[in-house]
Amino acid sequence: MPGSGAVTRNTLRQQIADALRDEVLAGRLAAGSEFTVKQIAEKYEVSATPVREALVDLSAQGLLDSIQHRGFRVRVFSVDDFRGMIEARTLIVEGIFRRLVERGTAPGSGERLVSVRRRAEEARRAALNGSLEVLIGYDLRFWRELSGLVGNIYISEFLHRIRVQCWVFAVPYLKSEPDLRAGLWAGHNELMDAVTRADAEEVRRLVHAYNQHGLDWAAGLKAAGA
Missing domain, CATH: 1.10.10.10 (Winged helix-like DNA-binding domain superfamily/Winged helix DNA-binding domain)
Structure with a gap:
């Protein structure tokens, strides 16, 4: 053919x-x-x-x-590169949640929210267990599906690209952590709860905490001479 x-x-x-x-x-x-x-x-x-x-x-x-x-x-990413990724990620994520919470999710997204919640639960479980490779897979799917609710493929693809780069930088350092779980964010479920309730203030708080977690971790690497 x-x-x-x-x-x-x-x-x-x-x-x-x-x-x-x-x-x-x-x-x-x-x-x-x-x-x-x-x-x-x-x-x-x-x-x-x-x-x-x-x-x-x-x-x-x-x-x-x-x-x-x-x-x-x-590619070799530096700590400064990682901080720049978080800054870019912050702007995109804040825009996504402003759209989801303040204007409502896209029509017919109810079933998709159920799917995103499943990803959130699996990602949280993997983070709490310190299962890095499992976490990466579910975390990437979680954010990709969640950003997809906005209905703009360019936003979704750009965020996915940044998140992949963040993980590429982070993995070698996380693998050397004596307690891997301490370096992993596990707030996926709480974030989904706030989005589902359309609780804009709680969403902002959780997103800020999420990004600050990454910045604090990067600061620790910088102080250690990474």
């Missing part, structure tokens, strides 16, 4: 991009790691074309740097 080859290649391209993103998020591909298209193609036993396209996609998302004549490198 005409066009089926392109569909297959694009699907493979996305699968490779997703797999590599998961490797970076889990810290198995550490910041600064370098590799070539050939190495990744051999690892996944696929042709070079979809691999190259996947790596270009991840570069566009800010997770990889392209190194001329050498391949790609996992």
Whole structure:
């Protein structure tokens, strides 16, 4: 069938991009790691074309740097980069909740709120258990689905990109924490409760506490010479 080859290649391209993103998020591909298209193609036993396209996609998302004549490198983020991410994240999240709480959620979003609440419960459970990889997956889904209630794909995608970058920076440091649970935010359920009640003041308080948690953690890293 005409066009089926392109569909297959694009699907493979996305699968490779997703797999590599998961490797970076889990810290198995550490910041600064370098590799070539050939190495990744051999690892996944696929042709070079979809691999190259996947790596270009991840570069566009800010997770990889392209190194001329050498391949790609996992981007290294600094503490200052992380603080900048939180600042950007704060502005977006505040706008999202202002829309959800003050103007109401989008029509037909009731069932979607149930889905977001499930993500919130799983994320909170993972945070309290110190299950980092599980938390990352549910946390990303939680914020993506919650921001999706606004009905603006550009906002949702931009927030998701920043959140992925935040996790990429944080994972190596969190893994070295003696008590991992102390460094993880677990307020997903409380935030969902406030959104459901349309309690604007409580939402603002929780979002502020959430962002301050990240800033305080970054300050601790800075003081430790990270």
